[in-house]
Amino acid sequence: xxxxxxxxxxxxxxxxxxxxxxxxxxxxxxxxxxxxxxxxxxxxxxxxxxxxxxxxxxxxxxxxxxxxxxxxxxxxxxxxxxxxxxxxxxxxxxxxxxxxxxxxxxxxxxxxxxxxxxxxxxxxxxxxxxxxxxxxxxxxxxxxxxxxxxxxxxxxxxxxxxxxxxxxxxxxxxxxxxxxxxxxxxxxxxxxxxxxxxxxxxxxxxxxxxxxxxxxxxxxxxxxxxxxxxxxxxxxxxxxxxxxxxxxxxxxxxxxxxxxxxxxxxxxxxxxxxxxxxxxxxxxxxxxxxxxxxxxxxxxxxxxxxxxxxxxxxxxxxxxxx
Amino acid sequence: xxxxxxxxxxxxxxxxxxxxxxxxxxxxxxxxxxxxxxxxxxxxxxxxxxxxxxxxxxxxxxxxxxxxxxxxxxxxxxxxxxxxxxxxxxxxxxxxxxxxxxxxxxxxxxxxxxxxxxxxxxxxxxxxxxxxxxxxxxxxxxxxxxxxxxxxxxxxxxxxxxxxxxxxxxxxxxxxxxxxxxxxxxxxxxxxxxxxxxxxxxxxxxxxxxxxxxxxxxxxxxxxxxxxxxxxxxxxxxxxxxxxxxxxxxxxxxxxxxxxxxxxxxxxxxxxxxxxxxxxxxxxxxxxxxxxxxxxxxxxxxxxxxxxxxxxxxxxxxxxxx
Numbered sequence: 117x118x119x120x121x122x123x124x125x126x127x128x129x130x131x132x133x134x135x136x137x138x139x140x141x142x143x144x145x146x147x148x149x150x151x152x153x154x155x156x157x158x159x160x161x162x163x164x165x166x167x168x169x170x171x172x173x174x175x176x177x178x179x180x181x182x183x184x185x186x187x188x189x190x191x192x193x194x195x196x197x198x199x200x201x202x203x204x205x206x207x208x209x210x211x212x213x214x215x216x217x218x219x220x221x222x223x224x225x226x227x228x229x230x231x232x233x234x235x236x237x238x239x240x241x242x243x244x245x246x247x248x249x250x251x252x253x254x255x256x257x258x259x260x261x262x263x264x265x266x267x268x269x270x271x272x273x274x275x276x277x278x279x280x281x282x283x284x285x286x287x288x289x290x291x292x293x294x295x296x297x298x299x300x301x302x303x304x305x306x307x308x309x310x311x312x313x314x315x316x317x318x319x320x321x322x323x324x325x326x327x328x329x330x331x332x333x334x335x336x337x338x339x340x341x342x343x344x345x346x347x348x349x350x351x352x353x354x355x356x357x358x359x360x361x362x363x364x365x366x367x368x369x370x371x372x373x374x375x376x377x378x379x380x381x382x383x384x385x386x387x388x389x390x391x392x393x394x395x396x397x398x399x400x401x402x403x404x405x406x407x408x409x410x411x412x413x414x415x416x417x418x419x420x421x422x423x424x425x426x427x428x429x430x431x432x433x434x435x436x437x438x
Numbered sequence: 439x440x441x442x443x444x445x446x447x448x449x450x451x452x453x454x455x456x457x458x459x460x461x462x463x464x465x466x467x468x469x470x471x472x473x474x475x476x477x478x479x480x481x482x483x484x485x486x487x488x489x490x491x492x493x494x495x496x497x498x499x500x501x502x503x504x505x506x507x508x509x510x511x512x513x514x515x516x517x518x519x520x521x522x523x524x525x526x527x528x529x530x531x532x533x534x535x536x537x538x539x540x541x542x543x544x545x546x547x548x549x550x551x552x553x554x555x556x557x558x559x560x561x562x563x564x565x566x567x568x569x570x571x572x573x574x575x576x577x578x579x580x581x582x583x584x585x586x587x588x589x590x591x592x593x594x595x596x597x598x599x600x601x602x603x604x605x606x607x608x609x610x611x612x613x614x615x616x617x618x619x620x621x622x623x624x625x626x627x628x629x630x631x632x633x634x635x636x637x638x639x640x641x642x643x644x645x646x647x648x649x650x651x652x653x654x655x656x657x658x659x660x661x662x663x664x665x666x667x668x669x670x671x672x673x674x675x676x677x678x679x680x681x682x683x684x685x686x687x688x689x690x691x692x693x694x695x696x697x698x699x700x701x702x703x704x705x706x707x708x709x710x711x712x713x714x715x716x717x718x719x720x721x722x723x724x725x726x727x728x729x730x731x732x733x734x735x736x737x738x739x740x741x742x743x744x745x746x747x748x749x750x751x752x753x754x755x756x757x758x759x760x
Contacts, residue, residue, distance in 0.1 A: 140579055142579065142582070142583055144582060144583065144585075144586045145579060145582055145583075148582075193548075196544050196545070196548060199521070199540060199541070199544050200540075200541040200544055200545060201541075218521060218522075218540065219521070219522040219523075219585055220582065220585065222518050222521050222522055222544055222547075223518070223522060223578050223581050223582045223585070224578075224582065225544075225548075226515075226518060226547075226551070226574070226577075226578035227575060227578040227579060227582065229548070229551065229574075230571055230572075230574040230575035230578060231575055233555060233567075233571040233574070233575075234568070234571045234572060234575055236571075237564065237567060237568045237571055240564070242559065242562070242564070245555075245559060245567075246556070246559045249552055249555040249556045249558075249559055250552075250556060252548070252551075252552040252555070253549060253552035253553055253555075253556055255548075256545050256546075256548035256549040256552060257462055257464065257467060257549060259545050260464070260466060260467055260470075260542065260545045260546065260549065261464055261466065261467075263466075263541055263542065263545070264466045
């Protein structure tokens with residue numbers, strides 16, 4: 117896990133407390149809500165908001181509130197993603213659509229989204245609300261584009277893939293860092309640096325996530341092996357594999373992409389193709405470049421009290437295995 | 439359709455224009471978005487906001503914006519409802535999940551929701567935003583409770599059913615009327631009266647909707663016959679039918695409730711049981727009582743310029759067939 121100091125660990129626990137207090141009075145909603153938040157997740161986005169908002173002038177409570185809002189928004193996207201991806205597992209537990217069904221997932225996602233917006237109203241910071249509403253819209257946009265990538269495979273280039281990664285993952289990292297800095301009334305320049313840090317770290321996070329999908333036959337990452345591939349997602353390693361494969365191999369990959377059932381032999385061949393030298397090297401180089409972009413942005417706010425913790429988070433992101 | 443004057447008709451067209459301008463740059467999103475908004479719907483909630491916000495001091499543009507936001511929120515719930523209800527038709531056209539699939543419906547719903555919140559930010563009226571965020575949360579809450587009604591059938595009473603109708607339908611009617619009045623800087627008393635008008639009219643709207651589900655074998659309401667019944671929804675007429683039926687008939691109804699496939703014979707028996715004297719009489723009495731509550735609230739704002747148009751809307755709601 118992240119190396120963060122005692123105060124931050126404590127603040128993250130308060131985020132968890134705050135979130136689980138946001139209940140409705142109806143038992144069915146309480147049950148699903150508790151089920152969703154019993155698995156605590158890494159809370160990376162909440163952590164970023166907590167770090168970027170560190171300030172002597174600011175009471176911790178406001179920061180906890182902001183971090184909770186961001187964690188709620190993120191969780192709402194996950195609950196909806198389970199429907200979109202027809203996932204059976206989330207954070208190692210059965211997903212809501214498995215325990216209840218798709219209908220409950222759709223509506224609980226809406227419930228959590230709107231709860232986040234209700235809490236934002238209490239924050240009483242219009243510029244922060246604007247940033248988070250925009251981020252929420254961009255996430256949905258990114259995911260719709262991603263659904264459509266496969267069909268437009270022939271026109272797909274690295275920029276297109278980076279755009280999707282930015283929208284669906286980088287955008288909320290960016291908003292978390294930016295709104296954290298905004299809450300602390302940081303200078304315009306610092307808000308900008310934190311935003312760029314979040315954005316590039318988020319994209320790096322997604323690249324690492326994509327790589328892990330092709331590592332999970334061998335190590336336990338908490339996600340089933342080849343999940344992205346079987347959901348039909350063109351991720352960075354697959355993109356590079358398609359680019360650098362012989363025609364036959366390319367055809368083989370495209371033929372089995374998105375198929376729910378794959379034999380062990382097929383899985384192994386997919387695996388060997390994507391985990392070959394070039395795709396892995398290119399993905400790693402791309403990851404490194406975004407990690408170093410994030411570090412560069414962090415250097416611009418090296419006067420900030422969160423510097424060490426944020427640096428640890430960046431370094432962890434380049435090496436994480438789950 | 440509603441009897442509304444020329445100015446209001448014109449304003450409703452501007453709402454449609456405003457909504458369809460809120461596009462993203464990606465073709466796939468444009469396509470789905472245009473598909474959703476090509477069928478214009480009745481825009482009852484937008485109309486209520488337009489009427490309640492009439493004021494000489496207020497520029498029409500702000501009112502159009504508010505009405506557009508409310509219509510967007512409503513449409514987002516419809517797009518998600520299609521997944522929840524596994525609907526094949528919406529407003530007489532194939533639903534988004536039929537033309538594309540559930541994933542697109544979930545994400546387009548999120549896209550439209552967050553677009554609505556982005557537009558709210560531009561309105562720059564925190565109290566209005568708070569009301570609409572709360573309403574969005576209540577709608578999701580109401581729908582989750584509704585999903586769960588069947589299981590709790592034995593404990594279901596009229597109050598429980600009225601609560602669901604308020605949350606899933608009345609709440610946005612209430613918010614539309616209230617925020618309309620708030621936008622026009624109406625007195626606290628007027629905002630309250632408009633809120634109550636919206637709430638009771640919304641519940642009446644839902645009761646009439648429920649009744650129409652059992653009329654549609656005979657007349658064209660735009661919805662397939664017995665849709666609510668086949669989705670497993672306990673609505674007002676069914677509630678009264680269960681209450682006033684002999685044991686055998688009650689058992690028969692519960693046995694077939696929520697079944698996707700029903701023979702013509704079964705449909706006819708369901709129909710005859712629910713359309714019998716008592717259920718229809720009780721539903722109609724309940725509808726009348728909410729219509730008269732709405733009229734009573736309207737009388738409290740009889741000085742308002744929208745009085746005649748609102749009265750027409752209330753009268754229409756008690757008689758509408760689609």
